[in-house]
Amino acid sequence: MEKKELFGRCPYVTSQKVLTGKWSMYIMYLLKDGPVRFNELQRRMPEDMTHTTLSRQLKSLEKEGLIVRKVYSEIPPKVEYELSEIGHKFEKVLAELEIWGKEYIEYWNERNKENLL
Secondary structure (H helix, E strand, O other): OOOOOOOOOOHHHHHHHHOOOOOHHHHHHHHOOOOEEHHHHHHHOOOOOOHHHHHHHHHHHHHOOOEEEEEEOOOOOEEEEEEOHHHHOOHHHHHHHHHHHHHHHHHHHHHHHHHHO
16 A cells, blocks of 8 residues: 655645754744844854754755745855745744743643652
């Protein structure tokens, strides 16, 4: 029996594949307020991230149409990244993830506090 390809048919599988990469959602969060230059993005990442890793993640998000890369023809070269139209629609998801994340942090802290007793 042949397995069905769920990408493009199932919203959960499609979302999961489009948002691959450890930092994709966090990068989109950093871009929600407007364009950000590459080096600024790298400085805002919570962990040390190599130039190559960030570049690879940005290329993936751009390929999926979630962000837009804008190159200015000046010296030194200036490159900015911002959310695309479909990327901005993800802001509602980010807001809900923030709420759930805060609730989970409370749950996790309570659970660990109980385990210490």
